[in-house]
Each structure stands twice: as structure tokens, then as C-alpha cells.
Amino acid sequence: AKDPVRVLVTGAAGQIGYALVPMIARGVMLGPDQPVILHMLDIEPAAEALNGVKMELIDAAFPLLRGVVATTDVAEACKGVNIAVMVGGFPRKEGMERKDVMSKNVSIYKAQASALEQHAAPDCKVLVVANPANTNALILKEFAPSIPEKNITCLTRLDHNRALGQISERLNVHVGEVKNVIIWGNHSSTQYPDVNHASVITTNGAEKSVKDAIANDDWLKTEFITTVQQRGAAIIKARKLSSALSAASAACDHIRDWVLGTPKGTWVSMGVYSDGSYGIQPGIIYSFPVTCEKGQWSIVQGLKVDEFSREKMDATAKELMEEKSLAYSCLNR
Numbered sequence: 352a353k354d355p356v357r358v359l360v361t362g363a364a365g366q367i368g369y370a371l372v373p374m375i376a377r378g379v380m381l382g383p384d385q386p387v388i389l390h391m392l393d394i395e396p397a398a399e400a401l402n403g404v405k406m407e408l409i410d411a412a413f414p415l416l417r418g419v420v421a422t423t424d425v426a427e428a429c430k431g432v433n434i435a436v437m438v439g440g441f442p443r444k445e446g447m448e449r450k451d452v453m454s455k456n457v458s459i460y461k462a463q464a465s466a467l468e469q470h471a472a473p474d475c476k477v478l479v480v481a482n483p484a485n486t487n488a489l490i491l492k493e494f495a496p497s498i499p500e501k502n503i504t505c506l507t508r509l510d511h512n513r514a515l516g517q518i519s520e521r522l523n524v525h526v527g528e529v530k531n532v533i534i535w536g537n538h539s540s541t542q543y544p545d546v547n548h549a550s551v552i553t554t555n556g557a558e559k560s561v562k563d564a565i566a567n568d569d570w571l572k573t574e575f576i577t578t579v580q581q582r583g584a585a586i587i588k589a590r591k592l593s594s595a596l597s598a599a600s601a602a603c604d605h606i607r608d609w610v611l612g613t614p615k616g617t618w619v620s621m622g623v624y625s626d627g628s629y630g631i632q633p634g635i636i637y638s639f640p641v642t643c644e645k646g647q648w649s650i651v652q653g654l655k656v657d658e659f660s661r662e663k664m665d666a667t668a669k670e671l672m673e674e675k676s677l678a679y680s681c682l683n684r
């Protein structure tokens with residue numbers, strides 16, 4: 352039998368946490384034969400709620416769940432973890448400036464970087480979900496220099512899955528028959544959902560490019576892009592709460608593919624530290640198309656980038672550079 356893997360979820364008493372921990376305990380993240388020990392962190396005001404989640408995990412009697420640590424102590428939460436899913440953060444409240452939210456979150460991520468560095472397993476894989484996700488991940492990387500930079504990523508898989516969903520709805524095919532969309536850049540409204548290399552299996556079993564299948568370039572260049580970019584806001588409007596089940600599911604997809612590998616011929620989107628691929632400056636966490644094998648991701652190389660895409664890829668990179676300098680000005684204040 353496999354040894355259990357320790358999975359940290361921060362912000363575990365929050366709404367994504369509540370959707371995410373049962374998925375992990377059921378094997379959705381690491382597979383149906385991989386036992387897990389859940390480490391759940393939240394802050395003092397949420398301690399009682401966090402304990403309630405722990406009680407429910409016990410009551411659910413998940414066979415794969417070999418232990419639960421529920422704590423408000425960061426060091427204890429990080430101890431020996433192999434996977435860290437960072438969902439905890441300070442939400443934007445009415446009347447708060449972008450800078451204020453940024454300031455709160457970058458100081459959280461700076462502190463948690465040190466805790467992970469000191470207490471997590473040396474090969475710990477980190478996924479940052481909390482917003483501003485790319486910039487929080489960057490700060491975590493900068494303040495945890497002993498964690499390999501390839502181990503620090505942020506979530507854009509939800510945006511990727513939303514893009515697949517929109518194509519599947521439009522073409523009336525199963526979502527599993529659509530692949531290789533790309534989310535470039537920031538997990539924000541400047542992200543660029545790109546279908547230039549995406550394909551779909553048609554009813555006769557043949558593979559076709561999404562562009563040929565949809566044959567409405569105008570829709571792809573306008574409504575499709577804005578729908579994906581603004582989907583988060585549309586969910587808030589409908590639910591009066593932000594996306595939680597889809598975010599939790601995407602977090603599981605992200606870690607599962609990273610650890611267990613992407614299917615042959617398929618790539619996914621992950622926010623990773625730029626190595627300069629596609630002319631995106633190093634020094635930011637940017638979403639790229641990646642394939643994964645043996646627990647390592649690599650950026651898909653050699654995709655053709657047209658002028659329309661270039662402009663959008665650069666605009667979202669520019670926003671990330673601005674977020675980075677804002678983050679540093681908050682830390683230096």
C-alpha cells in the first residue's frame with residue numbers, strides 16, 4: 352500500500368475549502384489508490400468553523416483519509432506537507448482599494464512562504480489559488496528561495512476549464528472532446544483565452560480545429576474571450592458568492608495532472624515562473640500551456656503566435672509587471 356501524502360489546504364474553513372477538502376479525501380486530486388492526510392489551516396476567527404469541517408470529514412468516513420490536522424498555527428499546518436494548496440487570503444471588501452487588498456495578501460504570502468520553506472517537505476509542490484493568484488505565488492516564490500521555483504504555481508485551470516466549457520456548449524459536443532485551449536497570463540480580466548491551437552473530436556470521430564468547427568471568427572475573437580474573462584463576475588452575480596465548486600475542482604485537476612501527468616497530445620494551462628518562453632519576461636508568474644510528466648511541468652514550445660494574440664499576451668504580461676511593482680511597494684511600505 353502507498354504511504355499517505357500530506358496535503359495542506361489554507362483557508363480551509365472558507366467556501367472553496369469546504370468544496371475542496373472532500374474532493375481530496377475522495378481521491379479526486381491524487382487518485383483512488385492514494386491515501387492522504389489533510390492539513391487544514393485557517394485564522395483564529397474561523398477556528399471553530401474549521402473544527403466543524405474536521406468533524407464533517409470524520410463523519411464522512413472517507414477510506415482514503417488517514418488523518419486530519421486542523422490548526423491556526425502556520426508552522427504546524429506546514430509540517431511535512433508534500434502538496435500545498437493556498438486558498439487562504441483576505442477578500443476584497445466594499446470600499447477597499449486594490450492596493451489595500453494587495454497589501455494584505457502579499458504580507459500573508461510572504462509569511463507563509465517562510466513557514467513552507469522551514470516546515471514543508473523539501474520537494475513540496477505549491478498551488479496558489481487566492482487572489483491576486485499570480486502575484487501571491489510570485490511573492491511566495493521570492494520569499495521561499497529554498498523551494499525550487501518550478502514547484503511554485505498558481506491556478507488558471509479554472510479559466511482553462513471555463514474556455515473548454517464555452518466551446519463545448521457552442522458546438523454541442525462533450526467537454527471531454529475539446530482540448531488544447533490556452534489561458535495566457537494573469538488570472539484576471541486581462542487573461543487571454545486562446546483557441547488558435549484547440550481541437551475538437553467531431554461526431555464522426557475525426558479531430559478538427561476549433562476554429563474550423565466554429566467557423567465564426569468574430570464570436571471567437573469577441574464574445575468567447577469576454578465570457579471567459581468575466582465568468583467569475585457572472586457567477587458572483589448569479590450566486591451572490593464567488594465560484595467555489597468549480598475552483599475546487601480545477602485545483603484538483605491542476606495537481607492531478609502535475610503529479611500524474613497530462614494525457615498524450617493534451618496540454619493544460621498553469622501559472623508558472625516565466626523562463627522567457629514566447630517573449631514573456633522572466634520575473635513574473637504567467638499562465639502558459641504546459642504538459643506534465645513524472646511530476647514535472649514543461650511549457651509547450653513552438654506554437655505560432657499571430658499579431659492578435661501577441662498584443663493580448665503582452666497586455667496581460669504588462670499588468671503582471673504592474674502588480675509586481677505594486678506588491679513590492681506594499682511590502683516596503
Ligand code: NAI
Pocket residue numbers: 361362363364365366367368392393394397438439440441442459479480481482483484506507509510538593594595598
Ligand atoms: P473565503 O473568504 O470563503 O475563504 C477564505 C478563507 O481564508 C477564510 O476562511 C479566511 O478565514 C481564510 N484566511 C484568511 N486569511 C488567512 C491566513 N492568513 N491564513 C489562512 N487562512 C486565511 O474565500 P473563497 O471563496 O474560498 O476564495 C478564496 C480565494 O480564492 C479568494 O482569494 C478568491 O479570490 C480566490 N479565488 C481564486 C480563483 C482562481 O481561479 N485562481 C477562483 C475563485 C476564487
